[in-house]
Amino acid sequence: MVQYTKEQRQKWMASLDARFSSAAVLIENTKGELLILKANYKDNWGLPGGVVDAGESPLAAAVREAKEEANVDLAPGELALAMVASRQSEDYLSHQFVFTAVLSDDRLSNIRLQESEIEDSYFISKEEVAQANFPLLWAVKLWAKQEFGYVETKITSTVAGSQDEKIVAITPMYSSAKKEDKKMGKLVISRHGESEWNLLGKWTGLTDVGLTEKGIADTERLGELLKGMAFDEVYTSALKRTHQTLDALLKGAGIAEDMPVVRAAELNERDYGDLTGKNKWEVKDEIGEEAFNGIRRGWDYPVPGGETLKDVYARAVPYFQSEILPKLQAGENILLVAHGNSIRALIKYLDQVPDSDMAHVEMPFGQLLVYTFTADSALPKNKEVRSVEIEPVNA
Structure with a gap:
């Protein structure tokens, strides 16, 4: 029998397309409100997060981005995985890992925004998400419904040159209805x-x-x-x-x-x-x-x-x-x-x-x-x- 060698596997791995990953974190206060940020290079309000650096795990990236973008200190053990998304655009397929954490008010009292990227912040309630007249990241909308799991999204370019991202499918880990059933x-x-x-x-x-x-x-x-x-x-x-x-x-x-x-x-x-x-x-x-x-x-x-x-x-x-x-x-x-x-x-x-x-x-x-x-x-x-x-x- 011909053996599949370590060298052959390494060559095959090197031939694969590289797909970048990103990480974000849903940070709630004790009132159940979510921290959202407005980046100066995006049209919608989103979450603390960004691209996972080389040699970095998604969890470590989420911790780093929360500190860099909002001056929020997190420990890896405080975060739980809420969503994993496959995000398909015309040019690339990427994957995003979304974590969640609940912090006390004193730990959220010193929010300081990253001047080079973030122009505003806000704590939004689930009710406000449903009534919002401004664009919100898909993950924020799912958070408001308490639906977490594997998500597929599609990113398209608008006539005005901006990007629009919509949810195509979701395989939930659990939802409010499922919690009651179980x-x-x-x-x-x-x-x-x-x-x-x-x-x-x-x-x-x-x-x-x-x-x-x-x-x-x-x-x-x-x-x-x-x-x-x-x-x-x-x-x-x-x-x-x-x-x-x-x-x-x-x-x-x-x-x-x-x-x-x-x-x-x-x-x-x-x-x-x-x-x-x-x-x-x-x-x-x-x-x-x-x-x-x-x-x-x-x-x-x-x-x-x-x-x-x-x-x-x-x-x-x-x-x-x-x-x-x-x-x-x-x-x-x-x-x-x-x-x-x-x-x-x-x-x-x-x-x-x-x-x-x-x-x-x-x-x-x-x-x-x-x-x-x-x-x-x-x-x-x-x-x-x-x-x-x-x-x-x-x-």
Whole structure:
């Protein structure tokens, strides 16, 4: 049999037509309004975005363009893919990757437009999109309908010399109608705010300490990202720092505190055993960085008198599967407030993270994880990350 060689493949690859790609990002504020930009070289209003540079991924390009065009700082983990478009013109076929992110008001308070390209900006509501008497990018129109997926567009030149781009076909990932049919449930996960022992750099574990004033203030700002959401039930751990975090989240979101709250010890923080109450940075100096990282981030690294992350998984995940998952599959919205390690254990299950990669999984302060569930799966269909900028926590 004649073998297809590596050299033959390289020659074939070199013969293919090069097609450029572009990236854009749908940036929403806490009111559900979308940031649109008016470029000086385009007739329509569009999104922060542009061509993907050589050696750059579409995700990295979206992050870069948001910073360059509007001075909006994004982290790759905050973006979720919303649309992929094949855009056919008379001269070329290109592909565009459109991401989405929801940011707090304070992170959108310093918008500064790129003088060489962008002449104006505006936050537009879904209702305004439907009534707009000025041209809008196709992706903005689909955002207003909450229709996301694979899109085909056709670009044509007008008599006046400008370009007109129309949607030819769309294969949706989901739409508002489909969400209702499938009874999609939302799981929103939040870590507690800065605690008194976080401030001191101590391993807290099962010690029942409260939040600092900063922890409460940070969490109220994080709660603004929940505005417009409704929850059927709330789960916290048995420790009061999660109870105080819940109060601050609901206050920031403007949500009444009249929903059922379940306090479950299965969601408690990891038991740090003999290390509880010790300053983690002093312990690091004593035992060395490798052992310190093993204790702090390892999957099954022993802790004297305490729990490994694997032990936390063994109590938190079965509880989630038996008590919370059925409600999500039934279309309920659940808010869960827990701790760094109990959330890491849940992330391992929800994102199907291998044991070997758990050292790289973290749940930062000031972040919300939003998972979408349907009745036909025990794993989420979609994940979204929302966050606010906070001063570093000594944890």
